[in-house]
Amino acid sequence: MFQECLENVRNQTPLVHNITNYVTVNDVANVLLACGGSPIMSDDCEDVEDITTICGGLNINIGTLNQRTIPAMFLAGKKANKEGHPVLLDPVGAGASRLRTQTAQNLLKEIKCTAVRGNISEIKTLAFGSGSTKGVDADIADAVTEETLPQAVAFAKELAKKLDCIIAITGAIDLVADGEVCYVLRNGRPEMGQITGTGCQLSGLMTAYLVANPENELAAAAAAVALMGLAGEIAWSRMQEGDGNATYRNRIIDAICHIDGKLLEEKARWERR
Amino acid sequence: MFQECLENVRNQTPLVHNITNYVTVNDVANVLLACGGSPIMSDDCEDVEDITTICGGLNINIGTLNQRTIPAMFLAGKKANKEGHPVLLDPVGAGASRLRTQTAQNLLKEIKCTAVRGNISEIKTLAFGSGSTKGVDADIADAVTEETLPQAVAFAKELAKKLDCIIAITGAIDLVADGEVCYVLRNGRPEMGQITGTGCQLSGLMTAYLVANPENELAAAAAAVALMGLAGEIAWSRMQEGDGNATYRNRIIDAICHIDGKLLEEKARWERR
């Protein structure tokens, strides 16, 4: 299934509209090209509706949100909804500031998202709000480990059901859930956390995968996660003495250029729960 | 001639003011340094006139245009005109949205551009407007190939005459025309399209070349195109197994550091029509 998802992206060259942060935007663009998609960046209210219309999907990332771009996120999201395009939300820093938390929550209220991808802390903020972190979520640990996995899987499914969208929680173990099924994925390297923006890159990738696989959105989202993780492994195996996070960043994007469907199918480590 | 153009850049270290998109801005800055120029980025209305005054030329790229930066493009352009500095326009995404199309067209109306550089689709939008794509341009193909070359050359010259500026259309075959002469250039690699921003980088380069070669603007613009293409070829020859678009990006910029005038003269593949 992951093989088919990857090949659909390579065959269809999905055009992805990104409203994303200026920290990692270049890497997001190059990752989209590397996976076989095509990126457009546009974040102004007067531009986003036209741009999102000609694209296949929309990736909203709030990493450097501001008063000018926040309304553009809503406009683009609503337009993408109207056009029937998949919308992914990456709630960067939800929980770290009121503006980020509220913007992410409002986006979820006003826009039908196909998928939300974040780390466990960001996703918990969306689930429980920043004010209730000692309430309902007291039993959801702050990291997804083998020990906390059963609760985390249940949490992901429950939130996916509640928000009626795919929930992707990425970290040492990655979860990709809808209301019924949760993919648990174990590719990747801890060193990927030493590169800025691997999460943003994955959100771009995942949007392309959703666009090209409308009949299999859950598997497509999981395939994107597996691809990113596998790229991290292959890139790590190519690291030479003295290489560090800058080179690792480049090698991950390079690896995404070369991974084909067969390799992804063979090397992806996942189970469904 | 290309040798002289390149050496003038290296000897004069032209300072280029860039109002450019946040996707590829870092690569534009590093390419300008690599070719022997010096970049400054400034996009705010209160800042651009001072900055453009101390620079030798202005590179306007509308890739992530917005309500704040569009007026700054006009202010900077008018100031550069007043100072007699070359202005290059890169109409990224003209044709993809009304805002982009109109902004590019208005910039061309209000600012005297020395050169416009874009792909065939963007340049056609400037020539015919987004509303008339089935009219006059029906016989201009959407790609410049050996078959469509004669019409494309005629189109480039005609538009150059009409707009009274150099028209650079880049793609598999590159054209650089004024109203009388068209350089047809055949350097480069198709894989350059898998890197975000090679067009933006070329626009930065070309601006530096225009600044340093006021007596030979057409040849300078063509030399910049040849340099970028040759860098793509040299960089490709240095690619190793497993390398992809991230590494290719770096190697292209690296190659620009090392190409000297003699090599450019020798390896540039061009004709005048």
Next chain:
Amino acid sequence: MFQECLENVRNQTPLVHNITNYVTVNDVANVLLACGGSPIMSDDCEDVEDITTICGGLNINIGTLNQRTIPAMFLAGKKANKEGHPVLLDPVGAGASRLRTQTAQNLLKEIKCTAVRGNISEIKTLAFGSGSTKGVDADIADAVTEETLPQAVAFAKELAKKLDCIIAITGAIDLVADGEVCYVLRNGRPEMGQITGTGCQLSGLMTAYLVANPENELAAAAAAVALMGLAGEIAWSRMQEGDGNATYRNRIIDAICHIDGKLLEEKARWERR
């Protein structure tokens, strides 16, 4: 002492809030991760106070300042002051435009900066204003060389005393001074100037070093300068035929990942004056 400063950063993972330019922001983020810190970027008035509160320090860089982000710089700076966090100012382009000069000067007036890092031209602008460059500063040369070193050291100390903060002037020879003592540092390579943003990267690094070393701020700032210079040397030694500024940029960040306290202590070339 430099060893201790570096190890404190690695052990404490200081979280640094950056309001920085969009040209070099990705490199700043990756450098912060490489040195053992953690970056957050946020530049909107409604976001910066929350973000700076959860961080350990604030890095303000005016490289692409604008009407929206300038007020955010003041808000964040005041909040950081209130929280007792170190604030670093990187006055990019002070002297090149009135907006830059005035913004830098106003920031210094309204915010208590722990350190200011710039090149000699920017720092002179802060000291003398852009209008008086033929006045008091007539005897401060435009480059710090062995010949001009005594005056430059005196100038740095005097300005540090006047502004009551650490003054870091970087160039061929680097100076890091408070009112009493000036570190003179001689690591680095001239080729670092061919990469966009090595100064911005150093400002990010230095902020992390200030956060993790509150008892030894002057030494910490000097250690950050030595680290950046040493990374430039190590990276240069790894350059291969055909490599240029893009690869050099990556190798410098890579080197920062690997330099440990012992190596920094051993290879840093400095004296106190």
